[in-house]
Amino acid sequence: MAPVVQIKDLHKIYDSGEIPVHAVRGVSLEIHRGEFLALMGSSGSGKSTLMNMLGALDRPTRGEYFLDGTDVSKLDKNDLADIRNQKLGFVFQGFNLLSRTTALENVELPLLYSKKRLSNKEMKERAMHCLDIVGLSKRSDHMPNQLSGGQQQRVAIARALVNEPQVLLADEPTGNLDSKTSIEVMGVFQKLNEQGITIVMVTHELDIAHYCKRDLILRDGVVVRDELVKDRSIAERELQRLAEAEAKAKLIGSPIPSA
Amino acid sequence: MMRFFVTVLMALRALRRNTMRSILTALGIIIGVGAVIAMVSIGNGAKAQVQNAIAGLGDNLIIVSPQSLNTGGVRGGAGTGVTLVPADADAIVADLQIGSNKVMSVSPYIGGGGFQVLANGLNWRPASLLGVGPDWPDIRSWRVADGNFFSEEDVKSAAKVAVLGKTTADTLFPEGNAIGQMIRIGSIPFKVIGLMDTKGFNNNQDQDDVVMLPYTSHMKRLTRRTNVSSIYVKARNEDVVDRVKQDLTDLLTQRRNGVIDFQVQDQAEIAALRNQATTTMTYLLGAIAGVSLLVGGIGIMNIMLVSVTERTREIGIRLALGAHGKDVLTQFLIEAILLSSMGGLLGVALGIGGSTIAGKYAGWAVEPSTSAMVIAVAFSSMVGVFFGFYPARKAASMDPIEALRYE
Numbered sequence: 001m002a003p004v005v006q007i008k009d010l011h012k013i014y015d016s017g018e019i020p021v022h023a024v025r026g027v028s029l030e031i032h033r034g035e036f037l038a039l040m041g042s043s044g045s046g047k048s049t050l051m052n053m054l055g056a057l058d059r060p061t062r063g064e065y066f067l068d069g070t071d072v073s074k075l076d077k078n079d080l081a082d083i084r085n086q087k088l089g090f091v092f093q094g095f096n097l098l099s100r101t102t103a104l105e106n107v108e109l110p111l112l113y114s115k116k117r118l119s120n121k122e123m124k125e126r127a128m129h130c131l132d133i134v135g136l137s138k139r140s141d142h143m144p145n146q147l148s149g150g151q152q153q154r155v156a157i158a159r160a161l162v163n164e165p166q167v168l169l170a171d172e173p174t175g176n177l178d179s180k181t182s183i184e185v186m187g188v189f190q191k192l193n194e195q196g197i198t199i200v201m202v203t204h205e206l207d208i209a210h211y212c213k214r215d216l217i218l219r220d221g222v223v224v225r226d227e228l229v230k231d232r233s234i235a236e237r238e239l240q241r242l243a244e245a246e247a248k249a250k251l252i253g254s255p256i257p258s259a
Numbered sequence: 260m261m262r263f264f265v266t267v268l269m270a271l272r273a274l275r276r277n278t279m280r281s282i283l284t285a286l287g288i289i290i291g292v293g294a295v296i297a298m299v300s301i302g303n304g305a306k307a308q309v310q311n312a313i314a315g316l317g318d319n320l321i322i323v324s325p326q327s328l329n330t331g332g333v334r335g336g337a338g339t340g341v342t343l344v345p346a347d348a349d350a351i352v353a354d355l356q357i358g359s360n361k362v363m364s365v366s367p368y369i370g371g372g373g374f375q376v377l378a379n380g381l382n383w384r385p386a387s388l389l390g391v392g393p394d395w396p397d398i399r400s401w402r403v404a405d406g407n408f409f410s411e412e413d414v415k416s417a418a419k420v421a422v423l424g425k426t427t428a429d430t431l432f433p434e435g436n437a438i439g440q441m442i443r444i445g446s447i448p449f450k451v452i453g454l455m456d457t458k459g460f461n462n463n464q465d466q467d468d469v470v471m472l473p474y475t476s477h478m479k480r481l482t483r484r485t486n487v488s489s490i491y492v493k494a495r496n497e498d499v500v501d502r503v504k505q506d507l508t509d510l511l512t513q514r515r516n517g518v519i520d521f522q523v524q525d526q527a528e529i530a531a532l533r534n535q536a537t538t539t540m541t542y543l544l545g546a547i548a549g550v551s552l553l554v555g556g557i558g559i560m561n562i563m564l565v566s567v568t569e570r571t572r573e574i575g576i577r578l579a580l581g582a583h584g585k586d587v588l589t590q591f592l593i594e595a596i597l598l599s600s601m602g603g604l605l606g607v608a609l610g611i612g613g614s615t616i617a618g619k620y621a622g623w624a625v626e627p628s629t630s631a632m633v634i635a636v637a638f639s640s641m642v643g644v645f646f647g648f649y650p651a652r653k654a655a656s657m658d659p660i661e662a663l664r665y666e
Binding site for chain 2: 052055057058077078081082084085086090092096097098100101109110112113114159163
């Protein structure tokens with residue numbers, strides 16, 4: 001089967017300053033359906049630039065990028081927008097939900113810009129279905145500021161899923177979350193991946209990368225390591241362990257001695 | 260189409276999110292349009308009143324009045340000259356009425372007011388005290404209700420007789436026995452010989468609040484003047500009006516050895532002259548409207564620019580999720596148009612309400628103009644398009660990566 005993402009010798013050079021910055025220097029990569037890839041690297045390694053190009057938000061200076069058979073590197077602005085809408089789903093570090101807009105309406109947003117015309121009812125149904133997948137169907141009428149960080153990120157994941165994308169792109173999705181919520185979000189990703197959804201995730205936390213199947217490390221714009229994750233963490237198990245530890249802490253925890 | 264409808268809904272939602280700010284933003288447009296609608300309504304009312312007044316003068320009427328007087332380079336208004344005399348009226352009668360039979364009736368006219376009238380132990384200051392000829396009722400199509408109008412004889416002898424309008428008669432003689440009674444104007448007694456029918460209000464003036472004397476009596480006994488204010492001429496029918504005007508001009512020019520110090524106007528010309536003032540006012544209003552809409556538009560542009568900056572992240576999200584630049588442009592443009600056209604609609608409501616209240620309070624005639632309303636709303640929407648375009652394009656041309664990174 002053809003890889004869903006195929007990159008050949010991708011370069012990105014920023015020309016805006018005095019000295020041109022060569023952010024990505026010849027990355028070649030194939031991602032197959034059902035993969036769960038972690039993209040790691042320190043800041044300045046080029047991982048964000050690579051992610052922007054993968055997300056069709058930016059065009060490479062040189063090289064080829066085939067997404068689901070389409071040569072993305074040659075498309076114009078509006079076609080890129082359609083690619084983002086139809087073939088990609090985005091999850092951001094800062095959630096990026098529209099404020100004062102209900103969870104359901106946030107999830108519907110990509111459908112509004114979809115080329116496929118759906119009736120209001122169909123849109124609502126699909127958005128509800130996606131909220132159901134992330135376990136938030138009961139909170140569909142909540143505003144983002146009425147939801148916790150983890151819940152907001154789950155709404156964002158539902159929004160990314162609503163157009164049934166080929167690849168789900170997550171840019172440090174756990175960066176703004178505490179460790180337990182991070183594991184919960186990773187659990188959602190693992191569940192989606194088991195259902196066959198391809199996920200590419202940028203992170204700089206090693207333990208978070210451990211929930212993925214494949215680990216890619218970038219340094220100075222080139223891939224320095226590309227290997228399968230050994231001893232993969234399973235979110236469900238980790239959460240269980242955490243719950244046990246908490247319960248134990250409560251059992252042993254002695255009351256504050258009175259003076 | 261569906262996409263457009265959704266965009267309108269999104270724009271409405273965005274405006275509702277900041278209700279107070281939206282109202283304040285539209286306030287410039289609301290006040291501008293409101294002022295224009297109110298002014299046009301009042302102006303139209305005034306215009307209609309003037310036209311009614313001129314139409315109410317009588318049919319096929321021609322008015323000869325002295326040319327305006329120039330005093331040291333200052334041009335007075337029409338009728339400030341003192342060059343028309345009763346002999347002119349006599350000549351018109353001799354030449355055009357008896358001579359060529361084109362004219363039905365002729366009457367000199369002396370206007371004025373401010374005379375105290377005493378009668379029956381009461382005193383009253385009628386709105387006008389006119390000096391006219393015996394043909395006056397015919398010229399003004401005004402019936403005598405009781406008694407008689409004064410005759411040619413009364414004019415010749417400068418008789419001390421008077422005819423009263425309904426209001427004056429009712430005020431001075433509440434019992435209704437005016438005919439045959441004496442009234443005093445200043446120190447001179449006049450005998451009431453007739454009462455006029457009700458004529459009603461014209462141009463906010465009670466036409467029935469009037470005392471009419473033979474013009475000769477007015478001149479010799481009351482004011483000691485030798486000229487008349489104007490001469491009213493009634494043509495035989497509509498077709499000869501132009502002909503009569505020419506004849507009047509020729510006759511009076513001849514009588515003055517070629518000096519033209521008078522003007523001859525028919526009702527249409529008088530109406531046109533009076534309308535000129537209203538038209539000037541309308542242009543002025545248009546200019547004010549333009550300025551206020553411009554200011555309102557700048558207000559909208561300002562707020563839209565603030566809004567675009569404030570919602571940079573939202574724009575980034577929309578673009579990242581697949582919105583085309585066109586979608587974002589439409590969204591912000593529609594917001595601007597909604598702001599301005601709703602402002603326009605509210606302004607129309609404000610203008611109608613305001614002018615109605617002002618009209619009630621000040622006693623002005625008010626006539627709202629549908630075309631002015633349509634133009635005002637359409638124009639304010641155009642202001643929205645014009646001033647909303649720049650901020651909207653700024654939003655649409657954002658780079659999604661930059662916009663998403665914006666804090």
